[in-house]
Amino acid sequence: MSDGKQLDYETEESTEQQRVPRDDGSDLPIKEGAVFGAIAVVATYLTHLLLTVMTTARISPEAGMVGSGEDASYVVTDMVASWKAAGWSYLSAFGSGFEAEGESAVLSAVPNHGAAFVNGPFGLSDLFLFLVTLGGIVAAGYGIARYTETDTATEAVKTSLTVVPAYLVFAAIAAVVMTHTFTDDPAITAFIGEATGHANAAVELEVSDIVTENGYNDIEFGPSTSSAILLAGLVVPAILAAIGGVLTQPRDALETVMAKVQ
Template sequence: MVEDSELEYEDEQHDDQRTQQPQTHQNTNNGLPFKQGAVIGAIAVIATYLSHLLVTVIATAQASPVGSGEDVTELVASWEAAGWSYLSVFGAGFEAEGERAVLADVPNQAAAFVSTPFLLSSSLLFVVAIGGAVGAGYAIARYTEAEDATEAVKASLTVVPPYLVFALIAAVVMTHTFTEDATVTAFFGDLGVNAAPGLEEGEYIDGDGVSDIEFGPATSSAVLYAGLLVPAVLAAIGGLITQWRDALETVMAKVDQQ
C-alpha cells in the first residue's frame, strides 16, 4: 500500500510539472529578451567590424602613402580606417572641420569599403554587414519562438543597442587629424577637387605652411544611420523571415482593406 501511494504521488508530481511547463514557457516570452538580444547584436557588430578590419589591413598593406623620400607620410591606422569602412556601409556620412567630406577622396587611408583591395571585396563587406544585422534579428526571433510577426519584430529590435553603442563610439573615437604638409595638400586634390568641397584651400595652405585638418564620421549621421535606422530595419526583416507566412497574410489583409 505504501508503494502504491508513493507511485500515485510521483504521478501527480509529473502531471503538475507537465501542466506548469507551458505556463513557464509563456512567462519567459512575455518580456522582451533585452540581454539575449544585446549579446547577439554585439556578436554581429564585432564580427562585422573584424571583417572590415581584416580587409582594411590587406588594403593598407597594398596602399602607398603620399610624399616621397624624407617627406613620406604615414597611413591612417587600420583600426580607424576599418571603422570608417564599417560606418560607410550603413550610409553614415563624414566631415572635415565641420564640412561634409567624401571618404573615398581622403588621402592616406585604406578603408576597405572604398579601397577594394581585391575583386568583389566591397560586395563581400556589404553582404557581411547586411547579413549580420538580418541574421541577428532572425536569431533572436527564433530564440524567443515568436508566435506572430509583431512579436518577432519586437524581439528582433533588441539587437539594435549594440549597433548604436558602436556607432557612437566610432563617431567620437575614430577621428584623424592631418598635420603633415603632403597630406593636407593631398586632401584638396588636383584641379580644385578636394575631399571636403566646403573647405577653401587658401584657408589651410598658404605661404607660411599648412593648417591641420580634422576628419572623421559625422556624429549625427553615424548614430542615425549606422546606429539606429539601418540596423533596426534589417533586424526587423530578419525577425519577419521567421514569420513570413504571417507577415504575408498581414500585408495582404492591409491591401484588401484599401
C-alpha cells in the same frame, strides 16, 4: 481523465520553463538582444578590419619634400591606423557621411587610408562587405527572435529590435573616436589635390583656410556624427533587424498583411 489533464498541465509548464526568461518589468529580451547585437557588430567590424589591414599593406603613404634649402627633407607620412580606417569602412557600408573640419567630405578622395569598403583588396570586396554588414543585422534579428521562440510576426519584430542598441552604441563610439588629423604637408597636399579654390576631398572646405603664409594648417577628418548615428545606429539596423524577425514568422506576417489589405 485527471491523469490526462495533469499531463497537459505539466507539458504546458515545461514549455513555459523552456522559454527564455525576460527582464523584470519588460516583455522584451533586452539583455539577450544586446548579446546578439554585440556579436553581430563585433563580427562585422572584425571583417572590415581584416580586409582593411590587407588593403593598407598594399598602399604606399604620401611622401614628398618638406622645407627648402638646407632645411629641406624628404618626409614619408603615416597611414591612418587600420582600426580607424576599418571603422570608416564599416560606416560607409551603411551610407554614412564624413566631414573634414566640419565640412562634408568624400572618403574615397582622402589619402593614406585603407578603408576596405572604398578601396578593397580584391574585386567585389565592397559587395562582400556590404552583404556581410547588412546580412549580419538580419541574422541578428532572426537569431534573437528564434532564440526567444516568438509566436507571432508582431512579437518577432519587437523582439528583433532589441539588437539595435548595440549598433547605436558602436556607431556613436566610432563617430567620436575614429577620427584622424592630417598634420604632414605631403598628406595635406594630397588631401587638397589640384583644386585651386576648394579641397579635393571636401568641396566646401576653402583651400585658403588650409594654406597660409606660415604653411599648412592641420586637417581633422572623421565620420559625421549625426549621419553615423542615424544611418548606422538607428534606421538601417532597425529595418533590417525587423526583416530578420519577420523571417521567423513568414506565414503569420503574410496573413497579417492580407487581413489589413482586405
